[in-house]
Structure formats: C-alpha cells, structure tokens
Amino acid sequence: MLEAAGLGVSAGGRELVRALDLSLAPGAFWSLLGRNGSGKTSLILALGGLRAPQSGTIALDGIALAAHRRGELARRIAVLLQDEEPDFWGSVLDYVMLGRYPRSRSAWSRDEEGAAAARHWLAELDLADRAAQGYRTLSGGERQRARIAQVLLQDADILLLDEPLQHLDLRHQVQVMRTLSGCASGGKTVLAALHEPGHAARHCGFAVLLYDAGRASLGRSSDMLTQANLEALYQCRLEAAGTGSFLPS
Amino acid sequence: MKVAPVLVVALVPASLALAIAFGSVDLGPAQLADALLGRGDEIAREIVWGVRAPRALAGFACGGLLALAGALLQVLLRNPLADPTILGVSGGAAAGALGAMLLGVGAAALNLAALAGASIAAGAVFAFSLGRSGWNPYRVLLTGVALASGFGALVGLMLSLAPSSQVQGMLFWLLGDLSPAGDPSVALVVLAACVALAFSQSAALDVLILGEDKARSLGVAVTRLQAIAFGCATLATVAAVLLGGSIGFVGLVVPHLLRLSGIHRHGALLPLSACLGGSLLALADTLARTAAAPAELPVGVLTAAIGVPVLLFLLGKLR
Numbered sequence: 001m002l003e004a005a006g007l008g009v010s011a012g013g014r015e016l017v018r019a020l021d022l023s024l025a026p027g028a029f030w031s032l033l034g035r036n037g038s039g040k041t042s043l044i045l046a047l048g049g050l051r052a053p054q055s056g057t058i059a060l061d062g063i064a065l066a067a068h069r070r071g072e073l074a075r076r077i078a079v080l081l082q083d084e085e086p087d088f089w090g091s092v093l094d095y096v097m098l099g100r101y102p103r104s105r106s107a108w109s110r111d112e113e114g115a116a117a118a119r120h121w122l123a124e125l126d127l128a129d130r131a132a133q134g135y136r137t138l139s140g141g142e143r144q145r146a147r148i149a150q151v152l153l154q155d156a157d158i159l160l161l162d163e164p165l166q167h168l169d170l171r172h173q174v175q176v177m178r179t180l181s182g183c184a185s186g187g188k189t190v191l192a193a194l195h196e197p198g199h200a201a202r203h204c205g206f207a208v209l210l211y212d213a214g215r216a217s218l219g220r221s222s223d224m225l226t227q228a229n230l231e232a233l234y235q236c237r238l239e240a241a242g243t244g245s246f247l248p249s
Numbered sequence: 250m251k252v253a254p255v256l257v258v259a260l261v262p263a264s265l266a267l268a269i270a271f272g273s274v275d276l277g278p279a280q281l282a283d284a285l286l287g288r289g290d291e292i293a294r295e296i297v298w299g300v301r302a303p304r305a306l307a308g309f310a311c312g313g314l315l316a317l318a319g320a321l322l323q324v325l326l327r328n329p330l331a332d333p334t335i336l337g338v339s340g341g342a343a344a345g346a347l348g349a350m351l352l353g354v355g356a357a358a359l360n361l362a363a364l365a366g367a368s369i370a371a372g373a374v375f376a377f378s379l380g381r382s383g384w385n386p387y388r389v390l391l392t393g394v395a396l397a398s399g400f401g402a403l404v405g406l407m408l409s410l411a412p413s414s415q416v417q418g419m420l421f422w423l424l425g426d427l428s429p430a431g432d433p434s435v436a437l438v439v440l441a442a443c444v445a446l447a448f449s450q451s452a453a454l455d456v457l458i459l460g461e462d463k464a465r466s467l468g469v470a471v472t473r474l475q476a477i478a479f480g481c482a483t484l485a486t487v488a489a490v491l492l493g494g495s496i497g498f499v500g501l502v503v504p505h506l507l508r509l510s511g512i513h514r515h516g517a518l519l520p521l522s523a524c525l526g527g528s529l530l531a532l533a534d535t536l537a538r539t540a541a542a543p544a545e546l547p548v549g550v551l552t553a554a555i556g557v558p559v560l561l562f563l564l565g566k567l568r
Contacts (some may be wrong), residue, residue, distance in 0.1 A: 075467025089513040102468040
C-alpha cells in the first residue's frame with residue numbers, strides 16, 4: 001500500500017500538486033490525467049522515491065519512503081520514466097534483463113529464471129522476435145515496449161508508469177493497457193500517466209485529475225471522467241466522437 | 250566463450266615475458282632461463298630480477314591503473330572522451346613534481362610533491378562537484394578540465410623558467426617515463442585493490458548506463474556508487490602518475506579497444522581493461538627501452554604511437 005498525505009510537489013518554482021491525499025491499494029489500476037506541465041511526471045517521481053516532495057509524506061506500508069533502502073524499494077516499486085537514455089550497447093534481451101538487477105545481481109551464475117521471465121514479457125508485448133536484435137536498432141514504439149518489458153520484469157508490487165503509451169500504435173496501446181490491467185487483476189497496484197481519457201475509462205478503475213495551480217481531484221473513473229470534468233481539465237470543448245474515430249475492441 | 254577476453258588474459262604473461270626477455274643488454278635464451286631460475290651468472294640474475302622484472306611490473310601496474318581509471322571515468326561521466334588526465338590529478342601531480350625538480354630536491358621529496366599536487370586537484374574536484382542533490386558529472390568534468398588547464402599553465406611557466414639542464418628530465422616526466430620507477434609493489438597492491446573494488450560495483454555500473462533516475466528506481470544507491478567509483482579512479486590515477494609520470498592515451502584508448510571488441514559488461518570490461526592496459530604499457534615500455542638502446546624513449550610517446558593507429562583501425566573496421 002502506497003500512501004501520500006498532504007503531498008506538495010513543485011518543479012521549476014511552480015507549485016504543481018498541493019495537499020494531495022492519495023492511497024494506492026493493491027489490485028487498483030489508476031490513470032493520471034492532466035494537461036502538459038500539470039505535474040504528472042513530478043508526482044510519479046515523488047511517489048517512486050526519486051524526488052523528495054516539497055511537503056507532506058509518502059509511506060510504503062506505513063513506513064516513510066525515504067526510510068526504505070534503495071534495493072528494498074526497487075523490489076516493491078517499479079517506475080517507467082518518460083525519458084531515458086536512447087542508446088544501449090546490447091541486445092533487446094540484454095536491455096530488458098537489467099530489470100532483474102533488484103533480484104539477481106550475481107556476476108557469476110546465469111539467471112535462467114530471469115531470462116525466461118524476460119522472454120515471457122517480450123512475447124506478451126509482441127517483441128519475441130526482437131530479443132536478439134540490437135536495442136539501438138529498434139523503432140521508437142518497439143523501444144517503448146522494451147522499456148515496459150524491463151519494468152514488468154522488475155516484478156514490483158507497485159508500477160508507476162509515466163506515459164506508457166507514448167510512441168505506440170493503436171494495437172500496441174491496447175495491448176499495453178490490457179497487460180497493465182492484467183497486472184492489476186493479479187494484485188499489483190498500477191498508476192499510469194495517460195493522455196487518452198478513452199483508455200483510462202476503459203481500463204482503469206480509478207483516476208487522478210491534476211488541474212492547474214496544484215488542484216487535484218480523484219476517485220472512481222466513472223465519476224471522474226465526465227465530459228464536464230475533462231473539459232475543465234484540458235480547457236477545451238469536447239464532443240462525442242463520430243465517424244473516423246475508432247478504438248480497437 | 251568469446252575470443253577477445255581469452256586473448257587479453259593471455260597477453261598478460263606474454264607481455265611480461267617479453268619485457269623481461271628484451272633489454273639494452275642481450276641475454277641468450279639459456280642465460281635468461283638460468284637467471285629466471287636463480288642460477289648461473291650473477292650479472293644476468295641482477296639484470297633479470299633486479300632491473301627488468303620490477304620495471305616490467307611497474308609498467309604493468311601503471312598501465313592497468315590508468316586503463317581502469319579511464320574505464321570508470323567514461324561510464325561515470327557518460328563521456329567517451331573521459332580519461333585520467335581529465336580529473337586534473339595528472340596535472341596537479343605534474344605541477345608538484347616539476348616544482349620539486351626546479352627546487353632540486355631528492356626523489357622522495359619529488360614523489361611527495363607530486364602526491365600533494367594530485368591530492369589538491371582531487372580534493373578540488375570532489376569539493377566542487379558534490380552538491381546538495383548529490384554528485385554532478387557535469388561539474389566533475391568542468392572542474393577537472395579547468396584544473397588541468399590551470400596546472401598546464403603552471404607547468405609551462407616552470408618549463409620556461411627552468412635551467413636548460415633540467416628541461417629534459419621535466420619533459421620525460423611530462424611525457425611519461427618509467428625509468429625512474431622504483432619498487433612497483435605499492436602500485437600493484439593498489440591495482441589489485443582497485444580492480445576488486447571496481448569489480449564489486451560492476452553490476453550497478455551496468456545499470457547506471459540507463460541514467461541516474463532509472464538506476465535509482467532499479468535499486469542502485471547512485472550517489473554512493475559514484476563516490477566509490479570516482480574515488481577508485483582517483484586513487485588509481487594518483488598511484489599510476491606517481492610511478493610513471495603522466496603517461497597519456499592508455500586510459501582513453503584501452504577501454505574503447507575492449508568495447509569495440511564487444512566487451513561492454515563492467516564485470517568483464519573493468520578487469521580486462523586492467524589486464525590490457527597493463528600488458529600494452531609493459532610492451533610499449535619494452536620498446537621504449539630497446540628501440541634506441543642504450544638511449545631510452547619516453548614511454549608515453551610510444552603508447553600514443555601504438556594506441557592511435559590501433560584505435561583508428563578498429564574504428565574503421567567496425568564502421
């Protein structure tokens with residue numbers, strides 16, 4: 001259970017989140033929505049223990065995040081960052097296998113269990129035939145899926161994902177949402193920053209909406225993702241999509 | 250099993266054997282074998298055990314330390330051009346050593362002055378790059394380069410003020426020279442300790458390539474790792490510079506030679522860098538002693554003369 005109380009997050013001198021109370025329980029799939037620059041990334045970095053919050057507390061199972069050792073934290077919380085080093089020397093499998101670091105760091109023995117799990121996640125994300133290919137030769141969308149596979153291989157209880165759907169085509173957007181949904185059904189906690197309310201409504205049970213000036217609201221997706229709320233959130237008029245707008249079934 | 254690691258490991262005894270077999274005095278195979286086993290001619294034994302073996306080991310230790318430091322700094326600073334001179338440590342040691350030469354003090358005081366110069370440089374780099382939010386590679390690089398230029402100017406000033414009789418000795422020190430190298434045992438111990446310490450952090454360094462935040466999220470205590478690796482690189486550089494002066498190029502080129510041969514994991518890259526750097530410097534020093542015997546060439550010139558074409562060849566081949 002990851003809990004934030006009275007959380008305040010700022011970046012670049014701007015207050016992005018003010019006095020946020022958030023409780024992420026096992027089995028819940030949360031979407032995190034907001035305009036560009038509304039603080040989605042900063043919130044994820046704070047919840048992942050990668051940036052100290054300006055105010056308030058974040059606790060994992062009742063113990064402050066900062067009191068956990070890094071290695072221990074990595075077995076509990078996995079974070080998909082929005083930006084990462086695009087260059088890597090090895091194959092896709094080499095890259096994904098770095099997700100095993102929190103659990104297996106022996107330099108001597110081969111990690112067969114980890115390799116099997118890595119192949120499982122690569123297959124799940126349509127990358128089975130890319131395993132031996134050089135990571136730097138992947139397309140942007142394939143690279144994004146490899147990054148997600150690395151996060152899934154980490155096998156943490158809590159997954160915090162910053163724009164997991166960036167660069168992905170429609171088929172793979174749905175595939176990733178289903179995979180994450182499966183993780184939540186299996187008892188993991190998932191929080192994903194998204195730009196598609198449609199995906200959030202279909203797959204996520206809960207939503208956090210980050211408005212400007214630090215205001216946030218959260219609750220069940222069915223209550224949160226209303227036309228009025230989304231219009232206020234994105235500051236633009238919305239209408240029900242007609243012809244030419246498709247979502248895979 | 251890949252070929253490259255086996256070759257690199259095999260090169261270690263081969264290079265040391267060559268360094269002991271060749272020198273300004275010609276020893277036949279039989280004489281060499283006798284001397285190695287501690288038999289026969291006393292002069293041959295003294296040449297082999299008293300002169301060539303310590304010199305070969307000094308070269309090996311020096312090259313191994315520099316290559317290890319280079320490999321560590323390249324991953325820490327995320328910069329393929331990083332090498333031990335970038336820390337300002339070599340520059341600080343050079344300024345100290347040349348100052349001591351100018352004052353005409355003995356070898357012990359000269360080493361002490363070099364150590365003092367290196368320590369000042371390392372301390373300054375540490376002080377300016379360790380901020381509140383942890384370690385800042387950008388500041389390490391900038392501080393190191395600035396210090397190196399500052400010390401370079403100081404060295405230039407001392408060279409221009411020095412009486413001409415001293416200038417050659419100073420130039421040899423600056424180009425890197427193993428002829429005054431004494432007992433290599435301290436450097437060998439430092440090499441072994443640094444390789445062991447760096448190796449213990451190799452899995453974390455593999456993860457650090459993904460970036461600091463990603464490495465933290467995967468459970469790496471990044472600031473501590475950077476401090477350990479950086480301290481290790483500094484210690485290795487200081488030990489190498491005190492033994493052989495500022496020998497260039499080994500620290501820059503050797504890790505790249507290994508990476509170009511497909512060795513990227515730090516568990517292999519770091520120890521193999523030490524092996525290859527040591528072997529190459531032992532070989533280069535053998536050449537420096539024998540090419541124009543009885544005169545000696547500064548070994549730093551030869552490391553560059555060998556290293557540049559090899560690197561360019563590999564770069565061209567793997568385009």
